[in-house]
Amino acid sequence: MKPFTYERAKSPGEAAASAARLTDAKFIAGGTNLLDLMKLQIETPSHLIDVNGLSLDKIELTPQGGLRIGALVRNTDLAADPRVRKDYGVLSRALLAGASGQLRNKATTAGNLLQRTRCPYFYDSNQACNKRQPGSGCAAIGGFSRQHAVIGASEACIATHPSDMAVAMRALDATVETVSPDGSARNIPIADVHRLPGDTPEIETSLKPGELITAVTLPKPVGGTQIYRKVRDRASYAFALVSVAAIVQRDGIGRVALGGVAHKPWRVEAAEAEMPRGARAVATRLLDGARPTRENAFKLRLVERTLGDVLMEAKG
């Protein structure tokens, strides 16, 4: 690790202002992804702002009947919350499908959203990576790309977003609350938090420098059968090849978001009208415009089959 100075922030506004003062400061909460990357010198902040003391660790009912999840709520606590288990089952299931017990005890809600890709070429500093070193190229294109994105990728980057939680939150229409260095707050629909890579894969979210996530809000429960199905190379403790977050109502209509296929949780609202017509119709619409590599073209069929399994389970 490169040396860094360290401070404990006393308020969200102070943390954001402190981050804006230095160009290479980083917030640290759970630290499970950031410290991993700092050890490899892929992340080299000169200053860490520890936000763990900010009391953003509560899950509260909103006046609209939804839930406001503090940025520091640990993955374990969010998955185990009785309200989440009862009314937002897809979120509990997604969280429990991710990482290990030890990591979920530390990883936070905001940190999970902001975790970086596990593309092996991003992690290997001997390889070209436009995300790690803009302009250096993308070794994943033409490389071992079995795990990579099949849709929404670019000539600059074919990395995927690794989160399970974010996929469920996309299906649940969550909103991300932030505070900026000037003290102003804003709400960002989860669909607009993560970006597609385009020509600037190093810019992964719509957050501005110094902007700090303070909470994630879920709208009031929408009911339905909620399922998170993750397909991976091991039964536990592995990232998704493909995952499906689904909320299916009694009439067969609902919502579907995909993980493991793109640079962000992948949802196409127009595809959801196809749900009563079955998995193939939905998958065709969801993956319209997909450009897989030779190695990951299997993901297209895997999405359809996983979706088929999910829709069958939802029917009961």
Added chain:
Amino acid sequence: MADVSAPAPGMPVTAKVSFTVNGAAHELDVDTRTTLLDALRERLHLTGTKKGCDHGQCGACTVMVDGRRINSCLTLAVMHEGGSITTIEGLGTPEQMHPMQTAFVKHDGYQCGYCTPGQICSAVAVLAEIKAGIPSHVTGDLNAPPQLTNAELRERMSGNICRCGAYSNIAEAIAEVAGRAA
């Protein structure tokens, strides 16, 4: 501890941190880069906690902080001001072993033993997590308390890798302490 700012660029930065380990209070002056794992091993000489991958993938460094198991390699010592840390040395001693340690010996839940302290810390925490009603990936009904099944124990232990492959004996040991057959 003092908040540190404006050091010379690239120079190591130190900071003070106080926490208790196995009930004993410690105050350390550490390089801010020091992980909790390195503080335990290199500064406090509690070498029961092992460094395996040093990237949160193997679980050999598992300890309990404020009652919850974490990977001590993926957290900084300075982030644990006022924290209460339990390592394998705090669970039991050769003279007075923790029931989980006794069960690992009885069921031969290891070969080389390197992953064992992490396995045992994790296993003790797993039983507490099930008791606290925390669900897992294999829990059938999210709205009912999780059951003490072999599938539950195995899923919850997936963050602890045993390269010797002693998994079936580890599962037997945990099941015995949990009070049921694996």
